[in-house]
Amino acid sequence: MKAVKERNFQEKIRLVxxxxxxxxxxxxxxxxxxxxxxxxxxxxxxxxxxxxTNRMLSKELKHLEENLLIKxxxxxxxxxxxxxxxxxxxxxxxxxLIAMEKWGKHHREKIKKK
Amino acid sequence: MKAVKERNFQEKIRLVxxxxxxxxxxxxxxxxxxxxxxxxxxxxxxxxxxxxTNRMLSKELKHLEENLLIKxxxxxxxxxxxxxxxxxxxxxxxxxLIAMEKWGKHHREKIKKK
DNA sequence: CGGGATCCACAATGATACTG
DNA sequence: CAGTATCATTGTGGATCCCG
Numbered sequence: 001m002k003a004v005k006e007r008n009f010q011e012k013i014r015l016v017x018x019x020x021x022x023x024x025x026x027x028x029x030x031x032x033x034x035x036x037x038x039x040x041x042x043x044x045x046x047x048x049x050x051x052x053t054n055r056m057l058s059k060e061l062k063h064l065e066e067n068l069l070i071k072x073x074x075x076x077x078x079x080x081x082x083x084x085x086x087x088x089x090x091x092x093x094x095x096x097l098i099a100m101e102k103w104g105k106h107h108r109e110k111i112k113k114k
Numbered sequence: 115m116k117a118v119k120e121r122n123f124q125e126k127i128r129l130v131x132x133x134x135x136x137x138x139x140x141x142x143x144x145x146x147x148x149x150x151x152x153x154x155x156x157x158x159x160x161x162x163x164x165x166x167t168n169r170m171l172s173k174e175l176k177h178l179e180e181n182l183l184i185k186x187x188x189x190x191x192x193x194x195x196x197x198x199x200x201x202x203x204x205x206x207x208x209x210x211l212i213a214m215e216k217w218g219k220h221h222r223e224k225i226k227k228k
Numbered sequence: 229c230g231g232g233a234t235c236c237a238c239a240a241t242g243a244t245a246c247t248g
Numbered sequence: 249c250a251g252t253a254t255c256a257t258t259g260t261g262g263a264t265c266c267c268g
Contacts, residue, residue, distance in 0.1 A: 009151040013144045013163065015218030016211065022221060024138060026241090030127045037123040042250050049127060053242060058251055068224070080248080080249060089224065096217050097130065099210040104129030106206060107136060110182070140260090156230050167261065172231060193229055194268070 022067045023093055027052055027060045032090065033097070035070065040083045069093070136181045137207055141166055141174045146204065147211070149184065154197045183207070 023029055027049070034048045046057050061084060064070045069090040075081040137143055141163070148162045160171050175198060178184045183204040189195040 009147060010162070010164070012147050012215055015215045015222070016143045016147065017140070017218075018221060019214040019218040020138075020140065020143070023217075024134075026131070026134065026138075029130045029134070033123055033126050033130065046250095048124070050124070051242095053244095054251065055243090055253095056241070059241095080251090082250065092220060093217060096210070096213040099213040100133040101126055101129045103207060103210050104131075104133040107132060108129070110203065165261095167263095168231070170261075192268090194231085196230060 019096070022069070023096065025060070027056055028064060029097060029100070031057070031060055031064065032069065032086065032093065035084060035086050040085060042082060042084070045084070133210070136183070137210065139174070141170055142178060143211065143214070145171070145174055145178065146183065146200065146207065149198060149200050154199060156196060156198070159198070 023032070030049045030052070031045060034045050037048075039045045039048055042057065042061075045061075046052060046054060049057075061070065061072070065072050068087055071085050071087055073083045073085065075083050137146070144163045144166070145159060148159050151162075153159045153162055156171065156175075160166060160168060163171075175184065175186070179186050182201055185199050185201050187197045187199065189197050
């Protein structure tokens with residue numbers, strides 16, 4: 001049953017890589033966290049995430065929208081006002097998010113002891 | 115997960131970014147998965163992960179070693195034989211790993227329905 | 229066998245400026 | 249306000265060769 005075992009773990013690799021494609025990278029999870037905590041506007045999100053540039057935020061918002069995690073709504077035209085909101089689907093990543101926060105904290109403790 | 119507003123979510127962002135620094139990127143988790151499933155040798159790991167190059171594997175193994183997730187052991191000198199093993203500490207990422215696999219599977223179902 | 233060194237090409241990101 | 253445009257810099261991938 002070695003072949004089956006082998007296939008299974010490459011399947012796992014694919015699943016993790018799929019996940020990384022959607023929520024990986026430097027900015028996607030920070031954006032989701034910021035929005036989760038109430039930010040809906042481009043500039044608010046931008047200011048809430050240290051060091052992010054408009055270019056990256058714009059790109060990542062598009063990516064997240066394409067992957068159904070957020071929704072873009074034009075609220076008014078003059079002046080233009082846009083709202084980004086998390087979709088219900090986005091809340092399904094919370095398990096990953098919490099695991100990563102937890103591990104980040106754990107890791108920081110580990111590093112301190114060094 | 116219900117929206118709970120907290121003022122200092124920037125701490126959360128930092129934690130997630132710390133985690134991403136250590137286990138983020140295209141190859142680190144696949145390497146850990148491969149090793150978790152028994153691969154210890156450079157070439158075995160290399161062959162088990164589709165599309166990875168020696169250069170990237172070499173780089174990432176170093177990074178993982180510096181971050182205490184794996185251990186490099188020289189088993190024999192002539193011919194040189196090296197074994198990479200997961201540290202106990204590395205097993206602490208399993209929660210993140212499992213969450214990501216699970217979400218990857220979930221996401222694939224979602225995509226199929228589209 | 230387990231890599232490192234090098235060179236090249238290209239993709240991703242960053243800084244800054246600017247606009248409907 | 250919500251982004252684009254442009255250019256500079258960095259990161260990554262591929263190929264090849266090399267060495268202990």
